[in-house]
Amino acid sequence: MRRYRASLVLLTLNEIEGCRAILSSIPFDCVQEVLVVDGGSTDGTREFLEAQGLRVVGQSRRGRGEAFRVGARETSQPYLCYFSPDGNENPGDILRLLALLDEGFDLAIASRFMPGSRNEEDVHWFRPRAWANRAFTWVANFLFNRGPYVTDTINGYRAITRAAFDGLRLTECGFPIEYQMSIRAMKKRMKIVEVPTREGDRVGGESKAHSLPVGWGHLKVLVQELH
Template structure:
């Protein structure tokens, strides 16, 4: 199986500088970047390191996933955000699950041996909300082993699975939608624990309220359509 590592970037010069030497290039067959319009030197750093970059015609994380599947040569894609949250040392772990027949592989922050970035805080709002969305999706659609982290973006998807799921979710809903539709189709989902680290800079990730509302909207959309969508 050929595997493509996809770097999702938008003004991640700080992260790329720190991580480009830590990427386990020998664990994958191709490395590409999907860029949302960086102007901070991100593109130049990747060019210096011979990483092929494709720009997005349409902004947003969901569109970055769709562009990646249009461009990548691999049979499966691993999505990695170089902002400091995700550990590049976990990248090789995806292959064993993919080659064992998993359709979707998620690095989970929600099991023993894992860490969510809010675990050191008393109020863990994002974690609690994520767990609530995960619980709802499992109760309604999952007929197999409970999946603990339906939302984390550090995941791998095979091209065959991508075509089956035909994801159209916008922005940060793309991961949640992929988990929900994989439940609906009874696909094989695997998880392994990951340590979510702190971001390299003080920029906030996805804005909490708009992202939460978007998740509710995609959840209701998936309730409405049931299993009625056409594969690619």
């Protein structure tokens, strides 16, 4: 397997079931460095991952956005790939995302909304989360994108070059970090690419993304980025 000059950053907050189920499927051999950023798990996630020999760091400030920054700060390879071991993300896509950075793209996103993709809600007729995601994505493209349409500006499963990450100077602390990253990359005319991903169902534990505050956070990012 090809090994990329990449840091794989796992993001966890009480994901013990997901970690137990998924860890053995992660292609650790394809990266030079692995780091877990843990948001203060109390279910044994941290201890489990440390027992597997992984380096785990905590966060002094809360939030998934902060975890993205800690992940970048505490690693050193030229490529970063963010992965959440909760069942939603297919570990096989890590290689595809990194290969695209190697081809010269700045940001590679695993998209839940392009031909060949699946998103968690596809099995239902009522899909509020998918609709909200698509609406936010449409607005971001309309306002900021001068390149090819980006179909999923919000999925956190993505890889980015360290140079691009540093250049974006992301400030968001919570879930909307991904939206802020996509919008700022559009504004800077970075090279963005997507691969279709098949989003799996959550393996266990609970969602930390509560729709109303997260939706509100995305709206705030949108307004901030307009200024």
